[in-house]
Amino acid sequence: MKREDLQLYFIxxxxxxxxxxxxxxxxxxxxxxxxxxxxxxxxxxxLTGFAYEQFARQCQKLCQQYNVPFIVNDDVELALRLGADGxxxxxxxxxxxxxxxxxxxxxxxxSVHSQDELETAIIHQADYVGIGPIFATTSKRDAxxxxxxxxxxxxxxxxxxxxxxxxxxxxxxxxxxxxxxxADGIAVISAICESIDIKHTVNTLRSVTRING
Numbered sequence: 001m002k003r004e005d006l007q008l009y010f011i012x013x014x015x016x017x018x019x020x021x022x023x024x025x026x027x028x029x030x031x032x033x034x035x036x037x038x039x040x041x042x043x044x045x046x047l048t049g050f051a052y053e054q055f056a057r058q059c060q061k062l063c064q065q066y067n068v069p070f071i072v073n074d075d076v077e078l079a080l081r082l083g084a085d086g087x088x089x090x091x092x093x094x095x096x097x098x099x100x101x102x103x104x105x106x107x108x109x110x111s112v113h114s115q116d117e118l119e120t121a122i123i124h125q126a127d128y129v130g131i132g133p134i135f136a137t138t139s140k141r142d143a144x145x146x147x148x149x150x151x152x153x154x155x156x157x158x159x160x161x162x163x164x165x166x167x168x169x170x171x172x173x174x175x176x177x178x179x180x181x182x183a184d185g186i187a188v189i190s191a192i193c194e195s196i197d198i199k200h201t202v203n204t205l206r207s208v209t210r211i212n213g
Contacts, residue, residue, distance in 0.1 A: 001107045006165045006185030007209040010034040015043035016193040030066040032202035040073035096124040133168020149181035156182025172204040
């Protein structure tokens with residue numbers, strides 16, 4: 001994984017898209033220039049069983065066409081079955097040490113919210129960490145309270161070599177502050193899923209990453 005892969009990290013599942021075909025949303029985002037994609041199929045109406053795996057494979061195929069890394073959220077077994085590029089885990093999922101052993105050299109991303117969690121992720125060779133929610137978000141019902149950019153800045157100062165992606169309520173109007181605090185990239189859900197002009201939204205977000213790249 002290259003640090004630049006994190007610049008504009010799109011996360012999506014079917015429950016994040018209300019009025020469009022999720023695969024169309026993903027393809028438009030890929031065409032417009034997202035740099036990484038995370039398959040995150042969560043929520044009360046999430047796909048299960050065969051439909052779940054089929055949708056994951058369709059997303060993976062699109063990512064391969066555009067040469068964008070395909071990351072699976074939480075589900076290590078699915079990632080291994082698909083030969084995904086990587087896995088992203090939270091603190092309530094499989095422990096980072098077990099995940100690393102299972103996935104070998106795949107990309108491993110870990111959500112962290114404290115110095116202890118950050119250090120554990122580093123010890124077990126996480127390739128990047130996700131920090132957030134930076135701002136208030138409606139995309140995750142179980143999201144913690146917004147933490148602002150302070151912890152992000154601390155993490156960057158303590159471990160400047162560690163790639164960091166920021167998540168939570170990030171949009172074209174506040175993305176600049178996140179990069180200024182030390183993030184290598186921004187992860188977005190709603191900003192793209194709810195956009196009426198995905199190309200314009202992605203271009204606007206990418207222009208912020210280029211300023212700070």
